[in-house]
Amino acid sequence: MKSPLQAGYLEYARLFQHPDLTIGDYRDPMLTFLHQLNEFLGLSSDNPLFTQDLKTLRGKALSTYWAGHCLVDHSRTWKFCQGIIAAVKDKLTEKKKPIKLLYAGCGPFATLALPLTQVFTPDQLQITLLEINPESLSILQKVIQEIEIEAFFPQIVNCDACLWVADQKYDVVVTETMQAALRQEPQVSISLHLMQQFPDDTVLIPAEISITALLERRAQPTLERPLFSLSATGLEAHSGEFVQGEHLIYRDEFDLPPETDLQDVSLDTRIHIYKTWALGHKESGLTMPHYLQRNCREVSHLAFTYTLDENPSWQLQIS
Ligand SMILES: C[S@@+](CC[C@H](N)C(=O)[O-])C[C@H]1O[C@@H](n2cnc3c(N)ncnc32)[C@H](O)[C@@H]1O
Numbered sequence: 001m002k003s004p005l006q007a008g009y010l011e012y013a014r015l016f017q018h019p020d021l022t023i024g025d026y027r028d029p030m031l032t033f034l035h036q037l038n039e040f041l042g043l044s045s046d047n048p049l050f051t052q053d054l055k056t057l058r059g060k061a062l063s064t065y066w067a068g069h070c071l072v073d074h075s076r077t078w079k080f081c082q083g084i085i086a087a088v089k090d091k092l093t094e095k096k097k098p099i100k101l102l103y104a105g106c107g108p109f110a111t112l113a114l115p116l117t118q119v120f121t122p123d124q125l126q127i128t129l130l131e132i133n134p135e136s137l138s139i140l141q142k143v144i145q146e147i148e149i150e151a152f153f154p155q156i157v158n159c160d161a162c163l164w165v166a167d168q169k170y171d172v173v174v175t176e177t178m179q180a181a182l183r184q185e186p187q188v189s190i191s192l193h194l195m196q197q198f199p200d201d202t203v204l205i206p207a208e209i210s211i212t213a214l215l216e217r218r219a220q221p222t223l224e225r226p227l228f229s230l231s232a233t234g235l236e237a238h239s240g241e242f243v244q245g246e247h248l249i250y251r252d253e254f255d256l257p258p259e260t261d262l263q264d265v266s267l268d269t270r271i272h273i274y275k276t277w278a279l280g281h282k283e284s285g286l287t288m289p290h291y292l293q294r295n296c297r298e299v300s301h302l303a304f305t306y307t308l309d310e311n312p313s314w315q316l317q318i319s
Pocket of ligand 1: 056059060061062063067068070071104105106107108110111112130131132133136159160161162176177178186190
């Protein structure tokens with residue numbers, strides 16, 4: 001007999017076998033499954049044990065409750081899972097199974113991996129999970145046991161993914177440890193540290209995250225300035241520079257065209273997950289604009305700086 005959580009999981013995960021579904025089809029099942037998980041695990045936002053973020057050297061690690069809550073960033077969860085499924089299917093046509101997937105910052109529900117266990121078999125797919133928050137990891141163990149999917153997860157490691165050293169190659173690396181504009185959380189540091197350990201044919205998901213400055217002008221169309229892009233080939237600066245030292249720093253500065261009546265400056269995040277899977281402007285919490293400056297007056301020069309330290313952040317200087 002199936003437990004209520006197992007039955008809920010099967011119903012939820014089976015949806016992912018149908019990539020053509022739209023948000024109207026998956027929004028409610030996602031909410032239902034999140035409620036089932038929280039109820040089974042006794043997770044609530046009232047308990048400080050589950051709502052305390054952790055500070056790390058390269059950004060904050062989201063608390064157990066809020067990391068779990070990411071499940072209902074509906075389009076994000078749907079599209080990441082579909083992108084990962086597509087990448088694993090592609091790898092299965094290219095090489096000998098099982099495909100090895102590394103998932104860093106998996107949170108309490110391994111949200112981006114769970115549906116894969118209804119699409120693939122353990123002899124097709126083996127998943128290593130990394131998570132820094134011990135509370136999230138112990139919750140995750142309960143979930144995996146309860147829904148009886150242990151065979152997919154040979155390694156579940158409590159570690160800082162920015163320091164972890166792999167003992168094998170992986171075909172696909174997944175991490176979603178970010179907020180809009182790559183602020184606060186360690187997405188960039190984790191991606192860089194992990195990808196430098198693997199060959200060029202290891203697929204990184206998301207494939208590319210790019211940050212563009214939107215320069216909104218009074219009575220004129222908005223100007224766009226690509227700033228920073230993170231992809232499997234490393235940090236690609238469209239302009240600006242990187243300084244690799246104690247902290248990674250990106251800089252870009254430029255003059256505005258004459259007669260620009262600049263009003264607001266925001267950062268737009270574009271996420272290409274894999275092949276046709278991407279998150280559009282405002283489609284997810286991850287792609288909401290992040291405003292750096294509003295109601296500017298008489299600005300002619302902008303300087304953007306992105307610093308990767310314990311609080312990855314953007315600074316804007318205007319003159
Ligand atoms: C934004 S949550 C996302 C959770 C889940 N991956 C998802 O997509 O729903 C990020 C997770 O990454 C974990 N994390 C953050 N920094 C980490 C690090 N340096 N090493 C391992 N895990 C980390 C956090 O504890 C949190 O569980």
